[in-house]
Amino acid sequence: MPLSHAEIDEIRNILRREPTVEELAMFEAQWSEHCSYKSSRLLLKLLPTEGRNVVIGPGRDAPAVKLFKDWLVVFKIESHNHPSAVDPYNGAATGIGGVVRDILTLGAKSIALLDMLYLGDPRNPHANWLIRGIVKGISDYGNRIGVPTVAGDAWFDPAFNTQPLVNVACIGIVRPEEIISSGPSPGDLIVIVGNATGRDGLLGSSFASKPLSEDVDKDIGAVQVGDPLTEKLLIDAIEVIRKRRLAKYVKDLGGGGLTTAIAETAADYGLGAVIHLEKLHTREPLTTLEILVSESQERMMIVVEQSKLSELVEVLENYDLMYSVIGFFTDDGVIRVFYNGSKVAEVPAKELAKPKPIRRASSPPMEALKGLKPLYSLPPEPRYDDAILKVISSPNVASKRWIYEQYDYEVGIRTVIKPGYGDAAVLRLLDGTNRGVAVKGDANPRYTYLDPFNGAANAVAECFRNLIAVGSRPLAIVDELNAGNPEKPEHFWYFEMMLKGVAWMAEELMLPVVGGKVSFYNEDHTGRQVKPTATIVGVGRVQDVTKTTTIDFKESGSYIILVGVTYPELGGSEYLYRVFRLEEGEIPKPRPCSELRNGRFVYKAIKLGYVKATHDISVGGLATAVIEMSILGNLGFDIDLEKVFAIGAQRIDEVLFSETQARYILEVDPKAINNLLKLANRFGVKISIIGRVTDSGEARFRKRDKTIASIDLDLLRDAYRESLSREIEGGI
Amino acid sequence: MTSTYLVEVIITNKKGVRDPEGETIHKHLILRKGYASVQSVRTGKYLLLSVNALSGEDAIRIVKELCEKLRIYNPVVHDIEVRLRG
Numbered sequence: 001m002p003l004s005h006a007e008i009d010e011i012r013n014i015l016r017r018e019p020t021v022e023e024l025a026m027f028e029a030q031w032s033e034h035c036s037y038k039s040s041r042l043l044l045k046l047l048p049t050e051g052r053n054v055v056i057g058p059g060r061d062a063p064a065v066k067l068f069k070d071w072l073v074v075f076k077i078e079s080h081n082h083p084s085a086v087d088p089y090n091g092a093a094t095g096i097g098g099v100v101r102d103i104l105t106l107g108a109k110s111i112a113l114l115d116m117l118y119l120g121d122p123r124n125p126h127a128n129w130l131i132r133g134i135v136k137g138i139s140d141y142g143n144r145i146g147v148p149t150v151a152g153d154a155w156f157d158p159a160f161n162t163q164p165l166v167n168v169a170c171i172g173i174v175r176p177e178e179i180i181s182s183g184p185s186p187g188d189l190i191v192i193v194g195n196a197t198g199r200d201g202l203l204g205s206s207f208a209s210k211p212l213s214e215d216v217d218k219d220i221g222a223v224q225v226g227d228p229l230t231e232k233l234l235i236d237a238i239e240v241i242r243k244r245r246l247a248k249y250v251k252d253l254g255g256g257g258l259t260t261a262i263a264e265t266a267a268d269y270g271l272g273a274v275i276h277l278e279k280l281h282t283r284e285p286l287t288t289l290e291i292l293v294s295e296s297q298e299r300m301m302i303v304v305e306q307s308k309l310s311e312l313v314e315v316l317e318n319y320d321l322m323y324s325v326i327g328f329f330t331d332d333g334v335i336r337v338f339y340n341g342s343k344v345a346e347v348p349a350k351e352l353a354k355p356k357p358i359r360r361a362s363s364p365p366m367e368a369l370k371g372l373k374p375l376y377s378l379p380p381e382p383r384y385d386d387a388i389l390k391v392i393s394s395p396n397v398a399s400k401r402w403i404y405e406q407y408d409y410e411v412g413i414r415t416v417i418k419p420g421y422g423d424a425a426v427l428r429l430l431d432g433t434n435r436g437v438a439v440k441g442d443a444n445p446r447y448t449y450l451d452p453f454n455g456a457a458n459a460v461a462e463c464f465r466n467l468i469a470v471g472s473r474p475l476a477i478v479d480e481l482n483a484g485n486p487e488k489p490e491h492f493w494y495f496e497m498m499l500k501g502v503a504w505m506a507e508e509l510m511l512p513v514v515g516g517k518v519s520f521y522n523e524d525h526t527g528r529q530v531k532p533t534a535t536i537v538g539v540g541r542v543q544d545v546t547k548t549t550t551i552d553f554k555e556s557g558s559y560i561i562l563v564g565v566t567y568p569e570l571g572g573s574e575y576l577y578r579v580f581r582l583e584e585g586e587i588p589k590p591r592p593c594s595e596l597r598n599g600r601f602v603y604k605a606i607k608l609g610y611v612k613a614t615h616d617i618s619v620g621g622l623a624t625a626v627i628e629m630s631i632l633g634n635l636g637f638d639i640d641l642e643k644v645f646a647i648g649a650q651r652i653d654e655v656l657f658s659e660t661q662a663r664y665i666l667e668v669d670p671k672a673i674n675n676l677l678k679l680a681n682r683f684g685v686k687i688s689i690i691g692r693v694t695d696s697g698e699a700r701f702r703k704r705d706k707t708i709a710s711i712d713l714d715l716l717r718d719a720y721r722e723s724l725s726r727e728i729e730g731g732i
Numbered sequence: 733m734t735s736t737y738l739v740e741v742i743i744t745n746k747k748g749v750r751d752p753e754g755e756t757i758h759k760h761l762i763l764r765k766g767y768a769s770v771q772s773v774r775t776g777k778y779l780l781l782s783v784n785a786l787s788g789e790d791a792i793r794i795v796k797e798l799c800e801k802l803r804i805y806n807p808v809v810h811d812i813e814v815r816l817r818g
Contacts (some may be wrong), residue, residue, distance in 0.1 A: 087809045129803045227752035
């Protein structure tokens with residue numbers, strides 16, 4: 001996005017003269033939405049960022065949260081939506097590369113990747129090609145750097161046919177005393193390490209800060225190819241650098257390239273810098289302007305004291321990493337850039353790093369009324385056997401095997417709960433104890449499209465529930481807000497509401513939002529925005545990985561317990577969409593008090609060993625949750641819907657498919673049932689004993705003696721396991 | 733009358749797009765083993781199709797079309813060369 005006239009005037013004011021072309025390019029890169037958050041910064045202040053476990057909050061490349069007294073967890077979310085729309089394979093791969101380097105900047109060891117993918121209709125040829133490329137790109141890059149992809153989220157909707165959302169997250173761990181966080185001082189040297197700078201990825205952030213043009217061929221400069229081999233060398237070298245304490249500060253060269261890395265570092269520490277561009281290793285002859293804003297991948301900035309340079313160089317050479325010492329930090333707050341002795345730019349770091357925030361106009365479009373409309377006349381009730389099969393085979397509900405089986409999810413032998421078997425992934429710390437960390441990413445584009453405030457709040461709550469359901473204590477979250485064009489008030493409104501929804505729910509659930517990302521301009525060439533989506537990734541503390549719970553039913557005869565109250569909340573549900581093609585209505589209300597109360601109860605029940613399996617209820621409602629537990633455990637069930645504690649439900653589907661929040665299904669041993677009931681009483685939690693696990697090979701819902709649906713488990717299993725693969729492989 | 737033609741497809745990254753695999757082979761294998769005369773290496777994907785067609789041009793047309801329609805390559809990133817093996 002080129003600078004506006006007002007911005008160019010602003011730059012003239014800052015410099016008190018005409019800017020040089022290099023300076024203009026630096027401002028254009030840094031003041032792009034992607035780097036400067038100029039449209040979002042004022043609103044982002046609403047997010048709760050503090051908490052007793054927060055060690056490093058927003059501001060650095062990645063935040064750090066106290067996991068245990070002797071371990072920090074470092075985690076970050078990134079989006080690579082625009083690159084993935086043009087080149088799905090490399091776009092998604094370089095997204096992984098970027099987020100892994102963010103974790104690296106604190107010296108943390110990357111232990112897991114997550115991918116939250118909001119993709120088009122698999123039967124649309126273009127969307128299908130994007131889906132395949134994106135998944136392959138993530139798979140290849142993750143595999144080559146040896147970090148497992150352990151969890152994620154996937155959603156399919158024609159709104160993402162040309163502009164998918166590719167949100168990726170990385171989880172790292174580091175000892176508190178080893179974290180790289182001392183910060184640069186005047187006189188410290190600036191070393192750029194990794195790939196040679198080239199013309200690839202020129203002004204990529206500016207590219208991400210504008211709508212996709214119809215002729216994507218013109219954006220060739222923004223195509224970047226991932227280089228996992230160099231990334232792996234960076235990972236290994238930085239581990240040594242951290243251990244030997246050779247770096248004072250590390251930063252990724254991501255969006256905005258060299259300009260952003262130096263401007264932000266200098267501004268954050270009240271420093272200036274002197275840079276000699278001719279010293280940078282380049283792949284091809286480049287102009288000064290190109291060097292300043294190229295976004296070539298797999299490059300990092302390491303700040304080192306002069307006295308330790310030779311030791312650092314020795315490590316880098318040992319790993320065969322290219323590097324150049326391009327300058328040093330100063331104490332005067334001015335960035336001076338030279339090329340072969342002549343000055344090409346001289347700009348104040350603070351003003352360059354942070355343009356004036358803009359308060360964008362914001363107003364709801366007519367379309368937003370869809371989410372306010374009460375569902376006063378539902379279509380007639382369907383045959384429930386059919387409806388259940390339709391919902392279970394929806395790509396949004398069915399197993400995501402087609403995706404995660406392409407991933408290496410076990411490399412590094414930390415993975416305790418594998419993809420598909422838990423509401424969250426659980427990883428060992430591998431430090432000789434049984435301690436671990438749970439991670440999960442969530443979003444529901446349909447909710448945030450119908451009601452961005454409540455939809456985003458529900459995403460936070462779902463993440464909270466998923467972390468609870470494996471037996472972990474939720475600690476903190478990061479958020480990724482994928483929105484449309486901030487210059488359009490009717491797009492910006494969605495962003496604003498999503499942000500406020502996240503801020504509200506995070507505060508209520510006491511989950512600090514320690515970092516995040518904003519992605520704007522997610523619209524196609526006709527100017528239609530994709531479904532605005534708030535993606536939440538959370539981490540939880542696991543005291544003992546051997547005591548975590550999975551989804552699958554374990555034993556015939558167990559009681560099936562529903563935790564929480566069910567309301568008739570079918571608006572925006574997968575059921576309405578899948579069975580009736582309806583995408584409207586009030587979405588389920590966020591219920592923070594119930595989330596906390598029910599969450600604490602479930603956490604305690606798991607801890608006391610009362611629970612054999614846990615699953616939170618989300619997309620697809622109660623019916624989907626128990627069927628998933630049944631399929632994964634290879635056991636049937638017999639449930640009496642009359643027993644469900646439901647308020648105001650007038651129809652069976654309002655019990656089976658309502659997506660009311662703050663609910664869980666537990667499998668409980670008959671011997672533990674009295675203890676569980678007492679515990680529920682003590683916590684003031686509504687629970688219902690709705691049925692039993694059986695070995696009948698059948699999923700049965702009844703109302704007292706009247707069978708509502710009775711489906712053979714084999715049929716359900718086939719629908720659940722194979723539907724997504726059929727959509728993708730056989731759909732064209 | 734159709735006959736069988738062998739059609740070769742070579743897909744490489746465009747000139748301006750990097751090729752980390754080629755760079756790695758060049759730097760970490762070829763140069764390291766002393767072949768200093770080698771200036772650069774580019775890798776790619778090679779397909780050999782056996783096609784029943786009316787003529788060589790027809791075979792090439794079929795292959796070009798399928799490469800585009802089935803997205804065997806990404807026109808934004810890749811160059812493609814389709815030729816008869818003769």
